[in-house]
Amino acid sequence: MSLLPAASSKKVIVIGELNVDLIFADSSIKPEPNREKLVRDFRLALGSSSAIAAAGLAGLGLEVSFVSIVGDDEFGRFCCGELKRLGVDVTHVVVDLRARTGVTLSLTDGSDRSLLTYMGSIGSVSPEIFPLELLNDASHLHFGSYYLQEQMQPHWLELFKLAKAHGLTTSFDAGWDPAEAWDRERLTSLLAYTDWFIPSEEEALRIFEAGSLEELPGRLPADRGTVIVKCGAAGSVGLFEGGWVEFADPFVVDPVDTTGAGDSFNAGFIAAKLRGLTDVDALEYANACGALSTLAIGGAGGVTLEGLARFWPEGRRLA
Template identity: 35%
Template sequence: MVSRTTFDLLVVGDANPDVIVSGSPRHPAFGQHEQLVPAAGLVLGGSGAITAYGAARLGLRTAFVGRVGDDPAGAFVLDCLRSGGVDVSGCVVDPGAPTAMTVVLVDGDDRAILTAPGCLDRLAAADVPPGLIERTAHVHVSSYFLQPLLAAGLPGLFGLARAAGASTSLDTNDDPAGRWAGLDEALPVTDVLLPNESEALSIAASVSAPTSATAPAPASGTGPAPASKTGPAGSPAETSDAVSDAVSEAAGLEQAVRALAAMGTLPVVKRGGRGALAFADGEFIETPARPATVVDAVGAGDSFNAGLLAALLRGLPLRRSLAVAVACGTLSTRAAGGTAAQPTWEEATR
């Protein structure tokens, strides 16, 4: 840790209550028909908030800057973060728009996410209090595509952070619009990029660095249709095709990761049940997933982020930091909601 700092980590991004509905029907019945589900809960949500909460639980001195409405939902969010040891003195309470709200419908290991953005798109880089960056060792930004004002100011914000001696990281999360645009200026000042596999492919396809020689393979559902399979199910022909598809998918991801690294960032890709993949100094580093009985995967990627940053800020090498991150993401799935089962540093490093 750097002695000049007040905080090890500053997270700038989204925060909202999550209503987690467990055992949701795949297709809820409309027409005023009431359906019963096994469980539901009101918990802290938002990629940024969950990352900040997890980092504080791992022992980092953590601050969070975001926007909430002047309403009970906003008070709930700030109270949750404070109770987790996160400094929220830099948060903006916005009287002009409600707090964002999310409903997560969980069906097994899959989920549907419905978000009312509220004041989310009002957060800007200028909302970060002057002087806070100078007192922080690392600045992390979440949910790039949900916060257009913050996205527009991100290159400047990260530039200020680097000038002050802080490192930077970004988890873009999904782009609901499907455009994946605007990252060309941000990635060169992003020390660590934290996408999942699908996001890595989409971001790499959108930035200017890839060429015809290095462009990633198209994401699932795009590009020409695969050749038809001729063998019966389970035949050598079908088995061979399945292996070929897996190899092509892996090659496409590796090409995407190389393209992202060429933009000047360290790509660390979250792969769920397949662990994690990073590319540094011309070398791929892979960490397998840990065995787990998953109760709820909401926020697992954000807990991964917290674990990786906690390990790197403690000076651990990348390979070991990846293992800690995978452990944090896995352990967070032990209970419903993004923060209920986030591990301590001792749990994550056993």
């Protein structure tokens, strides 16, 4: 018996940014001026919220097609190679000869991380590279890093309307806004065509101008789908239509690297819902995927059906 029912024949489309992560890990990771410090570990890894979610969805047995853009350089080739190795279709990843692939430097102490990002091609994803025929045989559309995908921000609403007209479910993860402007008007319009909006707790509180999770339900727009809030070590909260609120307890782990944990959570929740699990079971399943991803350095590739079965044998009851 598997952790989830058999996969749908229709695929998931993920459109989004694509970059590498340079991950430095140690318990005392903070740089100090005019000092050289040694760290216990380093990885060059596949990065970006969208790509890590795509890899997680593929690891959970779904067919995934990724739409993105990279530069004609070693980092771009590395990203595409890693996605292919992890089972993601990269037919629709465009190579821009004029661009440089984006890079994120991640400094992680296991429980949290600090990020420095060189945008490069990250903000270059545009409607022109999205083949609309992909919508014809897909079941779901997802993207991450709303605030980093600068060229797509005016176009997500139109794309989600098209996806809904084709019968797809939709989801996205906003990520952190480096400008801290939060683009609330556009996001509010987009939520009317979004089945599952999956921000972190701090992102949700900033976007909806709420002082606490308890205050958040009253700050959400009336015309929306489900809002799933990731609360890190505190678990997750589902804010459903009609005012229903559901909490899911966390999985207690000793994390090695939290890079990509939220994106792995996204993959777990989407996979669970596409396979027909209840909202409550999907929250628990997503928590398990997020926790599992923290047990190795790097965000992508850590979540698979086999790995999840070893990490959480009790999850088999969800099948």
